Amino acid sequence: MKPLQWLNCPSDTVARWIALTTMAAMLTALLLTWALSQLAGVWARPPLLQTGLLESLASISRIIDAAPVEQRPSIARFASNEIYSTTWLRRFEDAEVPTPYDDAEFRAGEEFLRSQLGNPNARILGYEPDEWPVNDPRAGYALLVELRDGSWVKFSAFTRNWGLDPLPRNLIVIALVLLSTIAVALIATRHLAGPLERFARGARRFGSDFRAPPIAVEGPREIRQAIVAFNAMQAQLQHFIHDRTQMLAAISHDLRTPLTRMRLRGEFIDDPEQQAKLFRDVDEMQAMINSALEFFRDEARLEPATAFDLAGLLHTLVDDYRDAGIEVQLSPPGRLVYVGRPIGIKRALGNLLDNAIKYGREPAVTLEQGAHGVLIRVRDRGPGIDPAYQEEVFKPFFRIEGSRNKHTGGVGLGLCAARAIVLEHGGSLSLRNRPRGGLDVRVELPFT
Template identity: 70%
Template sequence: MTANPSKMPRPRDTVARWIALTTMVSMLTLLALNELFSLVAGAWARPPLMETGLMDKAAAITRIIDAADPGQRHAIARIASDPGINVQWLQRYEEAHLPVIGDPEFSEGSAFLHQQLNRPDARIEAYEPNDWPAADDPDRRYAVIIELSDHTWVIFSVGSRSWGLGEWQRNLIIIALILLSTFIVALIATRHLATPLERFAEGARRFGVDFRAPPIPVVGPFEIRQAILAFNAMQAQLKHFVQDRTQMLAAISHDLRAPLTRMRLRGEFIEDAEQQSRLFRDVDEMQAMVNAALEFFRDEARLEHATAFDLAELLHTIVDDFRDGGIEVSFEGVQRLVYVGRPIGIKRALTNLIDNAVKYASEPGVQLKTFIDRIEIRIQDRGPGIAPEYHEQVFAPFFRIEGSRNKNTGGVGLGLSAARATVLEHGGTLTLRNRRGGGLEVRVSLPLN
């Protein structure tokens, strides 16, 4: 019984839903931060009138102005004003241009001023910035207006602090809140999405270096899980394909030994010595090719696990081995370099490349160079080099530039193929180029994980 795809529940944990959720939560967080800032900053910017310090000054200045001659009251008010408080003496109430509100009285402040002025019948009104009708009114301020004994008025004003900042500074704070809330929410959400992607990329890189790397854990949103499942399936198919191909080719190479042995036995009955010698040379060359192929396939089937090792020390060991055999190979590079890979395979590939430089040229040398993202090993020599049109063909299995190269003069043409296969398995590249003044440079580039 198969399930109907149209009735199957849709996955909840998807990238699209995470993006929508991130956007919504960012907006809600912004609103919450903005409201919190307005409450906190508003309490500081517009405190209750009794906390502004206006009442004490108003009581003292009012007593002085009320006792002074009317002709001197303007001058006294002007002298009493300072950057923090503005004092004006008015002959009529209308000159104050105060907003119309239901009840401008305030019990606590009025009682305090009546007590300080010793005039319980004095009319006193108080206004706060919120009492002005327009939010952007530049006249929004704290104000206290007090009636004097001769029915004139004195008004005291203190400007609203507006958080103590200008308009562009307040807008800058709001923008900062927007960016902060968006960054916090986006950081949390992207960590949920980025962690599975990082594991996916790490697993893909590991598979490029280690053929036997385990499958990638299936975690993350639905789309990422589907991609990981597809990659794991592809990885399993590639492993199966390579193993089948290797086993098949190894079996073919192994089965070729029997007819070659029979050919050699039958060649013993050939009376013509020259023809017999030619046949034996061909059989020996074919036997060498079969043996080399078997060794190549066994090496590929016997892939070792990646491990950390000292690549510089490995190169020193190879160079010392050649020197012990009476062959001088120069070395230039760092004395220590830790690299993660398969040391046996790399050692075999580099030994093969240096051996080619020894056999077919002179003045072999090795350079080890490090870069930010890669390592380069350069095997150089002085010799005839290789024609540019053969720079890629020489990596084909059993390809030999010189027809005379046989088991006695230079192998069967699998050395460079095996070396490049090893380098590619590590995610690197192996290229050739001719040197100025004669010679060849083999450049092995390995990525740093």
């Protein structure tokens, strides 16, 4: 994008916010680096009057001043340490130092040194690295003290670091700059991350509840456009699902009229065998239509999502079967709170348990909680389902010959309805045969 085009683009865009965030973070980091460097410099190089160094230099100067001339060079040499070197000079010219200039801070130290030396007339000169000629190898910190006989003591140091060592000082500065930069970046990017997170939560909510309300339109321009497009798509899907449900329910309802006429006409058939066959076909079609109407007009799909005890729901479901004289094994945890539609989940699990009771034996239900969701397993000890049909059975009105018959009342909508409810919760439903016979139905429901 050309610079002029970028300047003419809307102000509240992701691109501009990223650019402004980056520049703000960089400028803040630079300002904080400078401020912290200044503070660390004062910390690492405190004023000379606060270091105790001037007292030490005054003591050395007094010792050299009181010593015989021939011993002064050796005393000065032994007085040197890792901070400064000490040299005794007969004349000032031997010091080879530049011309000093007036420094108010140094004048305060100069008066202090004279009082420590006990010589109010002593000349004291101080130099810093920037007072030396450029590229002078002797550049550094220097202090010259005049003794009573006119000779001089020179204290030299190439660096002034009488506080914190460079390595820990630099590490502290780097750590503080990084922390400040991270804080600035987190605060600046919150404007972008907040709307995106809410957009993602709204999309996930719609994945498990197609009646979820529209997402609030907020954030930069691109994010607002994406939310508007998503809300439009959500409205279209909701309208399509509603129209499809109404259309199929109307078709199923209208089929009842010709079935009633067929039954009336069947009363006039003289052949009892053909009449019985016709009535069986009519009854089967009537059962399919009733099941379809119940499926399409499922009020559980209008149920709002709420928090409920999934383990308690399983206990209630199993107790209903036990009241009917059917024993179902149950192994759930004591309590498990889940956010979903309890009536729909109960109906889906009821369909699965009905199949396990009709077509198998020893029905059992287990409930396990994971990091991202729950796993419900409905198992039995029946013939199982051929792997070739384990996906076909989820199609509406599909029935496996030999495993289902017209006397059980099944029309092939139980598994279809169960999977539809599970998918509406953002989960999955799968089948697998057990090693020693039977079917294992796995229902995985994610946490929203």
